[in-house]
Amino acid sequence: MSISNQENYNEKSILHLQNIRKIYPNGKEALKGVSLDLTPGIYGLLGPNGAGKSTMIKIITGLLDATEGEVIYGYENIKQMDRRYRKILGYMPQQQKLYETFTGTRFLWYMATLKGMAKEEAKKQIPRLLEVVNLSEAAGRKIGHYSGGMKQRLLLAQALLDDPKILILDEPTAGLDPRERIRIRNFISEIARDKIVLLATHVVPDIECIAKEIILLNEGVIIDQGTPFNLIRKLEGKVWEKVVSSEELENMHKDHLISNMVSVSDGFLVKIIDDNNQEGWKAVHPTLEDVYLYNFERVNYKGKKLA
Numbered sequence: 001m002s003i004s005n006q007e008n009y010n011e012k013s014i015l016h017l018q019n020i021r022k023i024y025p026n027g028k029e030a031l032k033g034v035s036l037d038l039t040p041g042i043y044g045l046l047g048p049n050g051a052g053k054s055t056m057i058k059i060i061t062g063l064l065d066a067t068e069g070e071v072i073y074g075y076e077n078i079k080q081m082d083r084r085y086r087k088i089l090g091y092m093p094q095q096q097k098l099y100e101t102f103t104g105t106r107f108l109w110y111m112a113t114l115k116g117m118a119k120e121e122a123k124k125q126i127p128r129l130l131e132v133v134n135l136s137e138a139a140g141r142k143i144g145h146y147s148g149g150m151k152q153r154l155l156l157a158q159a160l161l162d163d164p165k166i167l168i169l170d171e172p173t174a175g176l177d178p179r180e181r182i183r184i185r186n187f188i189s190e191i192a193r194d195k196i197v198l199l200a201t202h203v204v205p206d207i208e209c210i211a212k213e214i215i216l217l218n219e220g221v222i223i224d225q226g227t228p229f230n231l232i233r234k235l236e237g238k239v240w241e242k243v244v245s246s247e248e249l250e251n252m253h254k255d256h257l258i259s260n261m262v263s264v265s266d267g268f269l270v271k272i273i274d275d276n277n278q279e280g281w282k283a284v285h286p287t288l289e290d291v292y293l294y295n296f297e298r299v300n301y302k303g304k305k306l307a
């Protein structure tokens with residue numbers, strides 16, 4: 001499909017997914033006609049395993065071809081842009097398949113070379129990025145001696161080389177301790193003003209406070225999209241809290257989606273998600289984690305959707 005109506009793309013900074021379908025050779029349809037406009041800012045991509053998140057990311061980064069549809073940046077298909085697209089793209093994969101015998105510094109120099117960066121620019125950026133991801137002291141050590149969290153931070157640093165306009169991050173805070181997660185999260189928020197940032201994660205709090213929009217993807221379909229505030233607001237009147245006994249708690253798992261429980265002196269303080277009014281329960285304010293559970297895990301043990 002070519003771009004025949006360019007007046008719909010009046011901003012060069014828009015990344016547009018147009019009716020993306022992906023059917024694998026085994027017949028599985030991973031994406032079912034996904035259309036999406038991304039402008040500068042942070043987008044959180046949420047969905048359970050098998051929702052199609054990895055497929056979407058691979059198509060956006062050019063690692064995988066769509067069965068139908070196209071990805072457009074500005075007015076141009078990313079395949080036609082080829083090297084020009086890769087020049088403005090930063091990608092942090094979830095997998096940590098790195099060159100174990102390289103040092104952190106050598107790895108970043110290698111990636112800078114692959115990106116075609118000028119030597120002087122790479123010389124300025126690499127030490128700064130190592131400092132940002134808190135790897136300056138470990139920069140001369142071999143990657144094979146890095147912890148999982150250190151490898152994760154190094155992958156983020158390479159994605160940021162050459163100041164990309166589009167940044168795709170797949171589980172960027174996986175394996176990081178709370179202090180590192182906050183540091184990286186704040187940095188991503190700081191640099192996202194003039195970049196399109198798509199952040200796929202299972203750590204919901206990491207995007208609740210920084211994402212301008214959340215995209216909920218399930219079974220290859222975008223089931224909802226909006227600001228964290230608006231998505232949370234849709235759950236008002238559907239989240240309930242009550243202190244129950246141990247005996248009551250055992251039976252609740254069969255009929256209710258339990259969002260949280262805390263042991264208290266007289267039993268358990270339980271939070272549930274339910275569309276119906278719960279007599280004797282107190283309505284409480286929902287969170288983005290409640291939104292995730294409501295959209296992706298409303299099934300009981302018999303596999304039926306809860307009310």
